[in-house]
Each structure stands twice: as structure tokens, then as C-alpha cells.
Amino acid sequence: MLYALCFLLFMIGLYCAVVKKNMVKIVVGILIMEYAVNLFLVMLGYRHGGIAPIIDKSHLESQAALNNFVSSSVDPLPQALVLTAIVISLGSLALMISLCIRTYEKYGTFDITEIRRLRG
Amino acid sequence: MTIFYILMIFIVIASLIAVETTDLLSSVICIGAMGFGVSLVFLFLRAPDIAITQIVVEVLGLIILIRATISRDLTFISGDKEFFGTVVSVAIIFVIFLAGLRVFETLPEFGTAIFTQVPNAASQTYISQGLEKTGAANLVASVILDYRAYDTLGEATVLFTSILGATVLLRRKAKNTPETLQPVSES
Amino acid sequence: MQGMTIIVKTISSWVKVLIVLFGIYIILFGHLTPGGGFAGGVILASSYVLLMLAFGGEFVKKDLPLSLVSKLDCLGAFMFIMIAILGLVFGGTFFVNFLVDKYGQPLHLLSAGTIPFSNIAIGLKVGASLFLVIFSLSTCCKAGELDSH
């Protein structure tokens, strides 16, 4: 069910990015899609009753503690992927917003139908 | 378990408001709320690294987004004129959504991570041998900076590229000299 | 942007030091605790963004010239790829953690081979570049000001 909620979020974002005519709204849609995918990836690695994949001193005290850590830690790999994906989405956000600002400067509006009309 | 549902429903509602409100600033603020919700979900999913990163990125992203929207055609969104087009796209997206729901039945159930079900998964090795092989107690750090450091090189490059691209796009003057010949006026 | 009131200015110049310290802590302990180069770099950037909001763009420009920031940006990225290439030179493979057994013990600040150095490089790079983009976004064009068509 949680996966389905992620997918719903993804689709809301897709709807916003495809249907809306305002440049900022399109960026908002893309951000929503990115959140959805990030959530989905991290959920794939979750275990019931899991602990964060960070070893501290208490885990190193005995072999049993370490084994306990190994058997209950959540998956670190999707977390690493999402860290990368968050940075990538920040990068594309910066690029898109600078494009929006420059386009606004040139055309005086965020509305893409208006922009298309001005361009002729 | 319930906490995830509560937070996810909060995120979905925030996203719906962000999509449908006509005020750009409130839309951006809803995105901020969503971002903090997402970061809380990360925290409950036992991913403190990403939760921290999500929060700091959210703050900076919000500054960037608000910078873009503030005092620029505020509250000005003309209604969607093409009613028919909107209905068709909503219908298509809804159909894809319904078709896609079956897809998630093939995944292992939430809370049983995939790496526990596959023999010799890489993640199993990261957890059991990460500290001894890389020396980093934070296994996420050991994955991003040692096992998959090449990805992180790519990630740093993505950021470098986008920042370089943004400064290039924001520069005042793009052309150096007038053309060698006068451009022919467009008819 | 001419900045805000004296109260805001005073407080933010104090808080800035704390934020910078916190950012450095997050970067240096990235291999032991949650956080790391990326989160720490963003925190470093946000300290200067705070100064920029409180004092205005011109003040920060004097404090931290943009050409220096963009050089730091390139330097951080270059440091990171040099760590990779040093792995090729000393360890025989691109990105090999050639320092892993050379010093330190697990759970100490000095451990984990090249990972802390990678964190520092990334922190530098991320901090500089994010500051750069927010600065150029906010000073490049004032709201409502249009190019002549």
C-alpha cells in the first residue's frame, strides 16, 4: 500500500508537469515526481524493526551485538542511491529555476502558452 | 506502520494542494511542507543521513524557489483553457496508475527488504563487512565514498555541471561583438 | 538588497560562526555519524546565505569575492578526482581506498582511509557551488525588472 501511495504521488507529479501551463508549476510537478521516486527507493530497503545502518560503540562490544546489528540493519544501498538522487534533483532544480528566471525576464510571464504566442 | 500512512497521506494532500492552488507562492510553500514530511519519513525509515540531507536541501531549494516566484506575476494563473485536453490527460494518467498498481505486488512486501530475500546480495556484504573493509562506521558513507565512490564522483560532477550551467544561463551578455554582417531582418 | 535591521545583523554574524563550525563538524565526522560532505557543504553554504540575507549581497561580496568562490568550487571537484587518480597511482586501481589500513582504528576521527578526505573535498565543492548559485540567482536580476524586448 505504501508503494501505491508513492506511485500515486508520482502520478500527481506527472500530471502537474504535463498538464499545467505555468513554468513554476511544471518545476513543482517535477519536484513531486522526484520525491516520490526517492521515497520509493528508500522504502525498498526498510525492514520492520530495523535500525539505521550506522555502527556505534555498543555494537562492537560483543559478537552477539554485532550479529544483532547485521540481522536488523536496513539496506544502506538504496540510501546511498537516494543521496545521489537528491543531489541530482537539486542540480536540475537550480538549472530549471535559472531558466525560469531568465525566461521571465525576457517575456514577462511564466505562462508557456503566452510565451509561445509572444514568440509567434 | 501507521506513522508511515499518516505521513504519506499528509504528503499526498500537500502535493495535491501544491498542484491545484492558483497562488504560486502557496504552491511553493506546500512543496516545502512536503519536503519536510518526506524528510520525516526518511527518519522513520531509519535513514538519518538522507533525512539530514533532505532537510538542508529543502531549505536551499525553498530559497531558490521562493526567489523565483516572489513578486513575479503573483496569483496570476489563467485557468486551464483546454478542458478537453486536461480531461484526456487525467484519464490517461489514471489508467496508467491503475495498470501500475499490479506492478507493486511483484515487489517484496513493505518491511521485508529485498536484500534479505536474494542470496549473496551486495547489501548483505556491505552490512556485515563494511566496517572492517572500509573502516567507516557509517555504512552509508562507506557505500557512497568507497564501494560506489564512482557514483559520488558523478554526483559531484552533476552538481558542478548544473551550477556552471546556471551561471552560464544567468550571465548578462551572451554575444561578444556584433555579427560581421548585419543580420537580414526577418520577414 | 540593503540588508535588515541592526539586531538581525548582529545576531546573524554570531550565528554564522556556529553554523560554520557545525558544518565543519558534519563534514569531518561524516564517516562516523549521519551526515557527510554533502550535508555539511550545504550547511556551510547556508551560513553565507544567512549573511547575505541579513547584510545584503554587496557586503558578502566584499567578505568573500565571487571569483574565489568559483575557484574553490573547481578546486573541490578537482581534489575529489585527484583522490581517485591517486588511487590509480598508489593502489593500482581507479578510486581504490589506498589509505584504508595505513592509519587509525575504526570509530576514530582518523580512520577509514580516503573517506574523510573525499568528504572534505565534497564539502568544499558543494558549499562553494551552492553559495555561488544562490548568490547569482539573487543578484543577477531584480524581480519585476525586464529586459527590453
Add this chain to the structure above:
Amino acid sequence: MSIPLPAFVAIPLATAFLLPMFGKRGKDAATVVANIATILLLVFAISCIGESGVYEIGKWPIPLGINLVLDGLSSLLLLAISVVSAAVMLFSAGYMEQYTAKPKYLSLFLLMVAGMNGVVLSGDIFNLFVFLEIASLASYALVGFGCGHEELEASFKYTVLGTIASIFVLFAIGLVYGNTGTLNMAYISKAIQNSGMNAGLGFAMALFIVGFGLKAALVPFHAWLPDAHPSAPAPISAMLSGVLIKSLGVYALARVVFNVFGVSLAVGWLLIALGILSMVVGAFLAIGQWDIKRLMAYSSISQIGYVVLGIGLGAMLLAKGANPAWASLAILAGLFHLVNHAVYKSLLFLTSGSLEKATGTRQLKEMGGLAQRLPFTRTTCTVASASIVGIPPFSGFWSKLILVMAAIQAQYYWIAAIIVFVSLCTLIMYLKVQRYVFLGELPENLREAQENGGTMLVAMVFLACLCVLMGLLVLVPSLRGSILEPAVTVLTDGLKYSDVVMGM
């Protein structure tokens, strides 16, 4: 292997990180350094011909770490990327003088090259995504480099569609990870062979096809291309059309379909349909254009259709269990056309840049009679046009001929007929270019149009020579055996990819 594979990524990256430090004064030094980097990459790529190998980064064995895979297909793409980027970089040295911030341009250019090299070398699906993003982000910024009205709008459109494509790919990667628990392409392929396809993997494959199809600008997803290519500076149009849409779109699609998921009849027919649709629609739209770069952009869509048609025909024949020789012939045609198109389309865009710089316009109706004023541009443009149309000694003829032969051998005569018909349309559109640009009356205001000298000319002549010589790639058996055939084998072997990678 004599050269460590990460060099293909590390050299352009290190150079790109250093270049912005040069600032305004070091513009010429920066140009020289960037050119040295691309030429070095070309030398490396040539020395990698016929080699193969796996490179495990950081000495981690593969499911743990990331591996780079050099096989026939990768080295073919590496060769195409480095030839085109070396020529285009040389061209930019002269052409980009008219823009400001040249060191940043050079840096972004090298980042784009690094991204494409990373994509074609990667053996890890998430790593492929990361490098895909590097190349895409650099190209978004480069399309808007001129910062004019048109450029910004085109760049925004391209950025939005490109980002949506990337998110689709990331989502598909998530689904694949959720089903197989690994990210390495060889291991994914193994896991899929063991468990068989299910709904999740099928959906992931659909997402991959849409995502990479958007990057490759196949017809239902082509909306960004006709705006982005004309708006970009001419060298960037050449890169985008010449190699970017191929390495990010077609290569990634072929790799995922053939080597990771395995071919099936449905996917084969889907690719054929996309290919034919792109060919026909692209050609029809191109004929009506009056902007020279826009015409070439639509013709790119049409030509990418040939490549996808060849590959799809191969996939369909493989899945049907037909004679494997037919399938390899079709794939050979597709890949050979890919390389040919990389060379002649980038040459065409470079000539259009040369024309634009000399005359200040891109409108066909405002040009004319330039044959005398611009003799070199005219010659190179004619060579490239002859290639793309498929006049016998030039390269385009051979790839189209093989494609027609493959279609006839497999007894799909209607496909062969469509190929010939689209070739005729291509003939019409390039006759139109020749007629309106080089023949006819020379307008008053273009009397002083000057040939661009120096590096721009060298780059154009280099690519024109390649256009003439490319036919040798299939005609000389030793060249064919060392460059094209290994690439074809990688695709026809399909799922053996995983054994090959794990075995090396």
C-alpha cells in the same frame, strides 16, 4: 588492456574542472587545453579498437562495486563520440569566439563528453543513470548558451522533458532493484534469466523505453528536438544530433533491451514501429521547413528512425528464432547507420554554423548563390548531403543498402519499400538546401560573405574526408571485423552478456 578505462571519464572531467579557473584572459590557453583533451581521447579510443575487458573500480568485485565494461558496442560508440567531439571541439575554437564565457562553454562541452563516455562504458545501471544526468544537464545548459528568447524557451522545454525522462529511468531502476536486489547489469540479467519476467520487470522495461526514447527523440517523444537543435550554437547542435541522442538514447535502449532484459517479439515490433514512425514523420516534417537548422533537426529524427528500425528488426528476428545471419545483418545496418549519421549529420550542422556565421541568417529564402562565396562550405555540405541521401560512393549509401537487403532477406518487403521511400524524401529535402543556399541569385546583402578560415575549415574538411572513406568500414573485411562486427555480436549474443562480464 593498455589504457585504464576510467581515463575516458577522468581526463575530460579533470580538464573540465580546471578550465573555469582560466578566466577571461586565459581564453586561448583554455581552448588549447580542451582540444588536447579531446584529441587525447580520440587517440585512446582508437587504441581501444578490438579490445575488450572489465574494469572493477576501487578493486571491489562486481556485485559490490561498480564495473566498467568495454566490449564491441562500447568501443564503437566511444570511437564515434571521440571522432565527433574532436572535430567539433576544433570547430568551436573558431566558432565560439562570438560568444562570451568561452572557458565555461569548453568546460560544459567536456562534461558532456565525459557523461557520454561514462554512459557507454558503465556496467552498472545506476551509474549509467548518473552519467546520463551529467551529459543531459550539460546539454540543457549548452542549448541555452546564447541566452536569447528562442534559446531559453527551447532549453526549458528540453530540460523539462529530459528531466521527466531521467525520473522515469530512475523509477525503472528502483523497480528493477526491488525485483532483483542488485544494480549490476550482468547480475540483473542473470536474475531475470533465473526468475523470468514478471509484471514489475515488464513495467520497468516500458519505463526504460519511454525514458530512453525521450532522450533519443523517437517520434511520439520528439517534441523537444526541433526546438533544441536549432537554438543551440551550431557545434552543440552537431554534438546533440551527432552523438548525444545516440549514446544516451539508442545505445542505452539497445543495451537494456538486448543485454539486460532480453529480446522479445513485442519489444522488437515496438522498436520497429517507433523506428518507422520516426522515419516517416521526421521526413515529412523536414521537407516543409525553411529554417536550415530546423530542417536538419527533423531530418535527424528521421535518420534516428533508420537506426532504431535496424536494431528493432534485429531484435524481432532474434526473438522469432529466424536465421541469425539475417538478424545480424539488420543490426549491422542499424549500427553502421548510427556511426555514419554521427559523422555526416555533425558535418551538416557544422556547415550550417559556418553559413550562419558568414551570412547572419538561417532562413533558406534569404540565402542563395553562395557557391562562389563559400567554396569550402559548399563542397563539404555537398559531400554530407550526398552521404545522407545515399549517393553510391558515400557512406550513407552502404548503410541504407544493407538495411534494405536485411529487410528483403527477412521477407518484409514493405519495410524495404518504406526505407526507399524515406530516402527519396531525404533527397528532396537536401536538394532543397542545395538549391536555396548555393544556387540561384546571390542577394545584395550577402555579396561580402566570407569563408570562415582556420580551425573551422579543418574540422569540416576532416569530417568530409571521413564521409567519403566511411564506406570502407564495411567493404574492407579487416576493418569490419575489428570495428563493426564485435558490436553486432554483443547485441546478437543478447543475454550471454552476463556470462561474458562475469567471466572476464
